[in-house]
Amino acid sequence: MKILVCMKVIYDGKDNAFPDYDLPLRINRFDEYALEEALVIKDKFPDTAIDVVTFGYSNSVGLLKKALERGADSLTLIESQEELTPVVCAKLVYSHFKDRGYDIIFTGAMAEDFMSSSFGPALAGFFSFPFAVAAVSCELVNDKRLLVRCELEDGIAVTYSIKLPCLVTMQSGGREIRYPTLTGKLNARGKEAFVVKLDQKKDKSLSYEYKRKKAVKGILIEGSLDERCEYLYNELHKRGLL
């Protein structure tokens, strides 16, 4: 079984300075679940090979060594300093990996920075693979099909049976993410990331603009701790809630 896992490294916007590119980086959470699903298949079928690919900043590699420690076999960075659209990223990933004969491709359900949920299905489109989105768990049946359980809107869970080769986007909720083992760490030591340099100029038909949203719509409660407690109590009391 040959599996490709797509993992994105994103800026951690917690300090609300996004998109200020001095922020720390972290792995997109949903992509940890994508890797986990591939590892679960490898647990059962040990001759499975898992390749991880990331498209983005050169300093992503350090973080993604963790994927090798957890059990992935190789890591490729397609280096680009520009933020391209998910469809363009997917096309570039496709053009590098189209001849590798993957049986399954896993991606996350969504990148937490731009929240597009479109890279995975677009990649399936380029490969012409059948696909499913927002999966919580998968099970390989006779090496030929994947049983995929997805959680969609309104608490609806759909189970699909998909013929390989196929692509699945993973969300959280199905599995626990494993930690690297000592052997995993040792195995990962000698492994280097393959780096592909890109000179893809930004698609000129698109331009992006960001504006800080005037996000605070309601009342920002100010004052000392006691004043704020008093204020909130009074407001909720007036509304008959307390």
Added chain:
Amino acid sequence: MRQKFLEVLIVFNVEDGQLLHGNLNFYEIKNKFKNRVNLQLLFCGSNVSKYLDNSHLDFYGDVSVIEDDSLPWNNPYILAQNISSLGEKNFDVVILPHSITNCGAAAFLAAQFSMECFTAINDFYFDDETLVLEREVFGGFTERILCKLNCIITWLCSHSEPCNNLNGAKYNLIKKSPVECEDLCSVISVEKAQSFSRLSEANVLIAVGRGIGSLENIELAQELALLFDNSSIAASRPVCDNRWLPYKYQVGVTGKTVSPALYFSLGISGSSQHLSGMKNSRCIVSVNKDRYAAISSIADYIVEDDIFVFIPAFIHKVKEKKKILRSR
């Protein structure tokens, strides 16, 4: 110079006679394109005829229907394949209502049609031959995309009620899905989560997010909940993923949709998937270390503070006030 009319396709997904992912108002869409459009509608699904008979079509233009009653249509791959069976016709813009399924179908189609794809669009307008799209991204920012057409979008429109009158439309009815791809991706089962009425019945929900930090800290939320009548705790998805609370407490697109009198959130950032499940609450309080967390865009009261500083003090305050009220 004569301006070209734009070719715009709107796709509706119907399951057993019901629209699956909300409605789009095509008069509104025409207006947004300054009436320079040839609109085409496509209805895909099962029992579409039943849906069309009940909605009084008042639409002069092309309406295509792809109907296969034997399929469950919660399937982005099958949906995308069927839309692409409409053929090579060049659309400037394709619009679908936003949903998890439709996002998948849209992006797959974009790759196959060599188009761009933008999802979860909050609003858009057409200006100077450019389509301007607005969407929310991480941390409460709005991303504005200027795009030269040839794109597929999923639109977070707010219409859930039928808002179109389709009388007098010409149909082009394709019975039976023309695409033989079910064997590649078939639906084995569709389950609806068991309903947990506590969340919808409660007048006050104390909702905890990842910011609550650990299982032990849930107690603090429970203590706060006890101060309100008819209250319950609720949670964002990561809280349930971490097994700090069972999934039946989850609010959001893949959980419950609620609209209590008070939604009191502790350490929830306000992703679109969470907001779509609680934005209709009558009063929203957010306690978050980050005043610009996305939830602040819909909250009535924002407390910018650490949960573990503010909540114990607030609980103390409420108890004090209640004591005073009782002693009167």
